Amino acid sequence: MSDSHLNCSNCTVGNCAHLKKSFPEFCLTTNAKEGVVEKVTKRYIRSSTDRKIALTSANIEGSYYGRATRVEETLLFIRDMGYKKVGVATCVGLLSECNLFAKIAKAKGIDIYGVACKVGAVDKTVIGLDESLKLSPGQHESMCNPILQAELLNEEKTEFNIIIGLCVGHDSLFIRHSKAPVTYLIVKDRVLCHNPAAALYGAGGYYRRLMTPDLPAPSK
Ligand code: SF4
Numbered sequence: 001m002s003d004s005h006l007n008c009s010n011c012t013v014g015n016c017a018h019l020k021k022s023f024p025e026f027c028l029t030t031n032a033k034e035g036v037v038e039k040v041t042k043r044y045i046r047s048s049t050d051r052k053i054a055l056t057s058a059n060i061e062g063s064y065y066g067r068a069t070r071v072e073e074t075l076l077f078i079r080d081m082g083y084k085k086v087g088v089a090t091c092v093g094l095l096s097e098c099n100l101f102a103k104i105a106k107a108k109g110i111d112i113y114g115v116a117c118k119v120g121a122v123d124k125t126v127i128g129l130d131e132s133l134k135l136s137p138g139q140h141e142s143m144c145n146p147i148l149q150a151e152l153l154n155e156e157k158t159e160f161n162i163i164i165g166l167c168v169g170h171d172s173l174f175i176r177h178s179k180a181p182v183t184y185l186i187v188k189d190r191v192l193c194h195n196p197a198a199a200l201y202g203a204g205g206y207y208r209r210l211m212t213p214d215l216p217a218p219s220k
Pocket residue numbers: 007008011012013014015016017023024026027028029030
């Protein structure tokens with residue numbers, strides 16, 4: 001790969017974080033187009049929303065580093081941003097996790113408005129999925145409906161939306177159509193108990209197959 005194609009995904013030093021090492025030749029900081037860093041930095045100052053989100057997030061990182069769980073960091077963020085209407089877009093298969101999170105949030109004085117992925121109960125074939133690709137062909141199987149999840153939360157005028165376990169791609173649609181800023185509480189991984197990083201940590205061992213050009217074969 002030529003140097004001009006190298007980027008942060010090829011970097012092993014991360015010198016942009018503390019300036020205690022050296023920047024690689026291809027560094028996106030030192031090779032940034034003139035003025036672009038300054039121009040983007042001004043956006044945090046010009047937009048009160050972006051500034052508030054950035055500062056609140058950095059304050060939580062600084063104040064609770066390594067002590068608060070993601071559940072707690074999410075609740076701290078909601079409190080410190082002053083959000084009163086908080087939405088959850090949940091996978092229907094993670095309703096019990098959503099119920100539990102809503103109870104925990106309630107205990108901290110935060111009301112959650114949740115919408116499950118199968119809301120609307122529209123059969124998968126309506127958008128063109130072949131009947132044979134349903135998990136149980138011949139039966140009603142509702143499609144995941146992330147655009148409706150976003151619309152219902154938009155109608156509720158939620159100020160902040162949290163994703164609990166939406167599928168890859170369905171989450172993209174939800175984020176694309178949500179008017180409120182979005183964060184993740186649970187990233188779905190059906191194989192690894194919702195811990196997708198485990199595949200990366202295992203890529204030198206049990207998940208060695210990840211380093212080959214092959215992707216898993218479909219089951220049907
Ligand atoms: S900005 Fe530069 S130092 Fe930071 S991760 Fe990217 S390439 Fe590495």
